Amino acid sequence: MARRHLLIGVTFVVAIGILAVAEVMLQQAVTAQEGGATVRAPRFEVDPLWPKPLPNHWLLGSTIGVWVDERDHIWIIHRSSATLDENEKGVELKTAECCAGAPPVLEFDAEGNLVQSWGGPGQGYEWPQSNHGIFVDHKGNVWIGGNGGGDSHILKFTRNGKFIAQYGKAGVHRGPTNAEGLSTYSGDSNDQQNFGRVAKIVVDPRDNEAYIADGYLNKRVAVLDADTGKMKRYWGAYGNKPDDKNLGPYNPDAQPAQQFRNPVHCADLSNDGLLYVCDRANDRIQVFRKDGTFVKEGFIAKRTLASGSVWDLAFSRDPQQRYLFVVDGMNQRVHVVLRDTLEVVASFGDGGRQPGQFYGVHSIAIDSKGNLYTTETWEGKRLQKFVYRGLDNVPRRPQGVVWPRT
């Protein structure tokens, strides 16, 4: 019997020994495999179960704005029925039991439950022809831009959707009617009363100033008093006086353009008071001081043509905001960029319609825990959540879809 016990005991010891050796060897193999090909960067996993289904057979249209407020509630704006096909809105057309466009503004809690919805035309203001961008300021007010033909204004509402103010008027700078009988509009990037198809707004709580990415028609950043809407200053690329001249298509081999191309698609403020501007079709981020002094620029996926690579960005949640997360709706990924050098160190996402994939990823925002939220325009039409898993060794090459794992 003692011999049998000895045999079993030795078996245990040998088994653990073999496994321990295997563990060491595999650890070395993993380290060697990752050596040089990985980089220390934030890692994310898509949450395929977020958000929860919308009620009332509601569908999202092209979803062109997202923001996370101080309560970690996620706000999106989308184009609802205007971007839904007829077979997607049977309820509205009374042809079927499903579906209908959801109201344009939707608020979700951190668990992905729909908290409230509102938006659309109303008394006292001109709802944009094609709403674009959403921001919740330090007072809880909700700002909305628009990139429709005649959208040359900005709207401000309370959190519950009560109208507060409209800055600029709709339909200014109207040009001749085109061959299809539609009005044309021209940009005026030196107009101090109106805008030119605003893409995004952020408000600086320290100075109570709103920074406007202006826009799809104008080629400037404009700064307003956030209470009165009075324009205080504006500038173009490199801090130049903006010029609305048509620059033609972007050429990655040419000298960098001295003006923004349309659209000027985002303007976001870092903790250290720098303004990061998305010059989307020029594939670049330009960085300014608050007074418009040019600081630096960086190119992302520089050979991207057509709609460009720099659509929107968010800052990482560490106090230094070491990383930028830049959404790229042409290459269908999120670039992880070092804020200091504007160098891309990693990226994730890929084209497609499954969780973690993108079709026209358009906007991005981050919550207090470092989780990212993205929205998709065109036929992407959705909101996704990417759970922050901390700093980790992630591949330098594009990670593709970041499915949940350990």
Place this chain on the structure above:
Amino acid sequence: MRVAAAIALALVLASPVRALAHDIPNDVIVQAFLKPEGQRLRFLVRVPLMAMRDIEVPQRRPGFIDITRAEAALREAATVWIAQEVALYEEEVRLPVPELVAVRVSLPSDRSFQEYDTALAHITGASLTDDNELPWEQVFLDAWMEYPIASDESRFAINPGLRPLAQRVTIVMRLLTPDGRDRAFELHDDPGIVRLDPRWHQAAARFVRSGFGHILEGIDHLLFLLCLVIPVRRIRMLVMVVTSFTVAHSITLIASAYNVAPGGLWFPPLVETLIAASIVYMALENIVGANVVRRWLITFAFGLVHGFGFSFALRDSLQFAGSHLLTALLSFNLGVELGQLLVLAAVVPALNVMFRFIVAERMGTIILSAIVAHTAWHWLTERGGQLLQFPWPALDATLLLTVVRVAIGIVALAAVIWIVRLQVRRKAGVATRESGGFAPAETGRYAQEEGRP
């Protein structure tokens, strides 16, 4: 008249604004600090002003708060909605209504309530200026209250009483004790009296109750237990099986509490699926009439899985353990154990009666197990479907490394179990020799261990 009312109602419903000013909010987060200092208990609290209904907030123009004239309304709101509602206890004795030291309005973006010192500095700091265009529904009310206490060393409890603020109320609160400890709580809706620094026996009592309630409400755990005991109703075997289950789920429950469990999104669905699979397996084993003498072993394996399941239920309530985390965990396990014993005390005699008077044991075992298997199979497919939304990991060195590490853990655990068994047998052998009987080791077969008479 009715037509007019209908039109008015239709207009309201068609309005783009869905939330009305004086509606009960859906969701409110209250932030608070409690700090006993000498003979005073300081209570700093932040509440969204819109949750405090029936308060006439002075407005500079409709919808916008007039900060310079708001002091009286803020004091009234703080008194009516907080001071008179929150019940604080010192050594189980309720404290009187507090003195309201200061109130103020804050921006929704203000972050000063992340820390006690910044919150206190903020409340005592400069007020917002009246040139701020602030919708009153979007601001916070910050209040500083003080309760007279006998000693800052006392033990305190709170019954928040803030349920009327909203349909869902979350209270994020921190207790800062004189010895420098900082204890965080997240309370929901109406949690009743919460002891902020419980004695060990108070924590134990709470978690015994929690464990007891959990097992009785956990239908999947109960069905697993039922499957275990249908063919195993002798006391000795029952003790072995139940003890094995308890030890196993204790291991993983405690491991989870110390953050040893994987944090991936796939893990909860995996555990839930395995729990369903464990029930199906046990039921099928009963149906085919497998030998049950080694049931304690498979029970142990499944017990490890159920322990993770218990940990999901326990995760949010460990804050109530105070400084007695291990006591709380063991107490929860004890509660689970008591619940199991209660169920067994009812189920085993019922099975005995049923098998004696209603249906033959074999047939009864098959019928009961088939019913349980049917239910569990549905759970298995539902939970498995959720799990399958997560992809299989790539078969690479990283995965193999994980597998090897898990294997090391399993082999080490098996070795420990084997050593313990050996020691138990040795002691049993000694006891038998001392009583003049045969030691099991001398028989060459562990007849008693095999469950034979």
